Amino acid sequence: MRDSDIAHAVGGAHGVRHRLLVLVNSLAIFAAFLLLWELVIRAGHVPPFILPSPWRVAEVIHERFPALAQSFMITAVTASVGLVASIVAGVGVALVFAQSRWTRRLLYPYTLLLQTVPIVAITPLIILWVGAGTGAVTLITFIICLAPIIANTTQGLISVDENLIHLFLMHNATRGQVLFKLRLRNAIPSLFVGIRISAGIAVIGAITGELFAGSSSVGRGGLGYSIIYASQQLQTDYLFALIVASALLGFSFYFIVYFLEWYFLHEWHESARTPEVE
Amino acid sequence: MSAQPRRAQDFAVPQIEFAGVAKKYDRLILDGLNFSVTKGDFVSILGPSGCGKSTVLKLISGLTPANSGTILVDGMTPKNARETMSFIFQDPTLLPWRTVRANAGLGLELERVPREKRDEKVDALLELVGLSHVARAYPRQLSGGMKMRLSIARALATDPRLLLMDEPFAALDEMTRDRMNEELLRLRDEQKWTVVFVTHSVAEAVFLSTRIIVLSANPGRIHADIPVMLPAARAADLRTTPEFEQCVTAISRTLWEARTA
Numbered sequence: 001m002r003d004s005d006i007a008h009a010v011g012g013a014h015g016v017r018h019r020l021l022v023l024v025n026s027l028a029i030f031a032a033f034l035l036l037w038e039l040v041i042r043a044g045h046v047p048p049f050i051l052p053s054p055w056r057v058a059e060v061i062h063e064r065f066p067a068l069a070q071s072f073m074i075t076a077v078t079a080s081v082g083l084v085a086s087i088v089a090g091v092g093v094a095l096v097f098a099q100s101r102w103t104r105r106l107l108y109p110y111t112l113l114l115q116t117v118p119i120v121a122i123t124p125l126i127i128l129w130v131g132a133g134t135g136a137v138t139l140i141t142f143i144i145c146l147a148p149i150i151a152n153t154t155q156g157l158i159s160v161d162e163n164l165i166h167l168f169l170m171h172n173a174t175r176g177q178v179l180f181k182l183r184l185r186n187a188i189p190s191l192f193v194g195i196r197i198s199a200g201i202a203v204i205g206a207i208t209g210e211l212f213a214g215s216s217s218v219g220r221g222g223l224g225y226s227i228i229y230a231s232q233q234l235q236t237d238y239l240f241a242l243i244v245a246s247a248l249l250g251f252s253f254y255f256i257v258y259f260l261e262w263y264f265l266h267e268w269h270e271s272a273r274t275p276e277v278e
Numbered sequence: 279m280s281a282q283p284r285r286a287q288d289f290a291v292p293q294i295e296f297a298g299v300a301k302k303y304d305r306l307i308l309d310g311l312n313f314s315v316t317k318g319d320f321v322s323i324l325g326p327s328g329c330g331k332s333t334v335l336k337l338i339s340g341l342t343p344a345n346s347g348t349i350l351v352d353g354m355t356p357k358n359a360r361e362t363m364s365f366i367f368q369d370p371t372l373l374p375w376r377t378v379r380a381n382a383g384l385g386l387e388l389e390r391v392p393r394e395k396r397d398e399k400v401d402a403l404l405e406l407v408g409l410s411h412v413a414r415a416y417p418r419q420l421s422g423g424m425k426m427r428l429s430i431a432r433a434l435a436t437d438p439r440l441l442l443m444d445e446p447f448a449a450l451d452e453m454t455r456d457r458m459n460e461e462l463l464r465l466r467d468e469q470k471w472t473v474v475f476v477t478h479s480v481a482e483a484v485f486l487s488t489r490i491i492v493l494s495a496n497p498g499r500i501h502a503d504i505p506v507m508l509p510a511a512r513a514a515d516l517r518t519t520p521e522f523e524q525c526v527t528a529i530s531r532t533l534w535e536a537r538t539a
């Protein structure tokens with residue numbers, strides 16, 4: 001026990017040092033890349049509307065920060081609402097699917113449809129029905145996030161060890177007890193697999209949605225809407241600033257989901273490892 | 279204690295009765311099963327793999343219905359008698375998201391026993407099976423033997439009078455298994471359970487049982503039903519006596535006959 005503790009402590013310290021080194025290295029490479037980019041622009045007299053220098057992009061982020069932050073927030077909220085709605089609805093549909101093989105056979109083709117029809121193909125229809133603006137974008141995000149949630153949660157709900165079901169039956173468990181204390185708990189890791197996938201496409205979906213259905217009021221919209229606007233105005237420096245903001249939004253979603261998954265699963269799930277007791 | 283006979287007169291009440299029981303899945307698995315288990319019996323079921331040993335336990339517990347014949351447990355249908363039974367599966371069958379303590383209390387929780395009563399009982403049982411020090415750990419942190427002891431603690435929490443055990447120690451190494459066998463007998467003498475125990479180890483069956491049922495395969499029928507004529511009070515050193523050896527040899531021969539029958 002003592003020895004393995006020490007081994008873990010040493011391993012831990014070693015791991016942290018290793019990760020720090022990797023981080024420092026990648027930051028150095030990134031800085032070198034920016035520097036090279038800056039130098040090429042200055043030496044080569046590239047016009048800023050073709051390719052702005054990193055310094056210019058930093059400047060425009062600073063100058064137009066309020067507008068940028070507003071676009072960021074609009075897209076963040078739309079993507080979050082679409083994602084959360086898809087989680088709620090997706091788990092609900094999965095609960096129906098989990099009832100019997102028969103309901104799965106009957107309804108599964110529709111999920112497949114949801115997954116295979118390109119969203120851009122139905123976007124005009126959505127705009128026609130609900131009008132351009134945040135509502136349409138949220139709906140688009142919702143639709144593309146739904147299938148991964150349904151598929152993964154259903155899988156988690158139905159792949160319960162038969163003996164666990166028998167165990168519950170031996171104690172005369174009610175349907176509700178089997179559902180809440182067994183099936184839903186069992187489905188949480190796979191639900192998170194679905195959420196991880198959907199969180200990635202939620203940001204892409206919201207921005208793509210905004211490209212088409214971005215705003216009902218001119219001059220005020222999310223990242224996708226502003227990207228279209230900036231490109232039409234040849235504000236390439238601001239376009240770059242928007243790209244940076246989009247990447248940041250994608251990263252934020254990734255890290256929030258990663259953290260939630262760790263928070264809910266790290267104590268018991270095999271994906272996290274802790275030393276054996278005894 | 280040691281003078282107390284295993285099958286005392288006041289125990290001789292049938293707790294399980296099988297009359298002409300047959301079970302079919304895609305083919306006939308079990309056919310014409312007639313036997314009864316008396317209160318206080320420790321009956322082991324031996325037989326070639328796939329002959330339907332686990333199915334017998336599922337029939338007793340009502341987890342699967344019989345296709346013909348009648349099964350009575352305490353004079354009731356298996357489903358109605360579930361409150362008196364606990365099932366111990368080959369795998370520990372734990373909920374990975376629950377701590378050791380919460381796993382041990384699962385049965386009581388499902389039966390809606392109030393929290394305080396539950397905790398009191400669970401803590402006493404964890405003490406009994408030697409898991410108090412890991413009460414807050416999660417199953418994946420336990421060794422195989424510890425998981426099995428947890429699974430036993432959970433089964434005991436609901437005060438069963440009938441234990442159904444399906445190769446509970448098959449995944450353990452021999453030394454751990456022997457120790458668990460001894461602990462099981464000690465608990466049984468204390469708690470006076472009736473036990474139906476499936477195993478593929480003849481030595482384990484002989485060491486534990488008052489009676490051994492040997493099944494033949496395709497379809498599974500009772501090939502032999504043999505009382506184990508060994509002293510009621512058994513300790514580890516029984517395994518080294520010539521009587522034990524003789525018994526193991528005799529049962530092994532019967533099992534071999536069942537296989538080739």
Ligand SMILES: Nc1ncnc2c1ncn2[C@@H]1O[C@H](COP(=O)(O)OP(=O)(O)O)[C@@H](O)[C@H]1O
Binds near residue numbers: 304307327329330332
């Ligand atoms: N749920 C089931 N559906 C279909 N066949 C089953 C099922 N359970 C068991 N069987 C079959 O019944 C036979 C006996 O199984 P089992 O009782 O598990 O055997 P044992 O425990 O003696 O190894 C096997 O051939 C197995 O394939």
Ligand SMILES: [Mg+2]
Binds near residue numbers: 331332333444
């Ligand atoms: Mg079996």
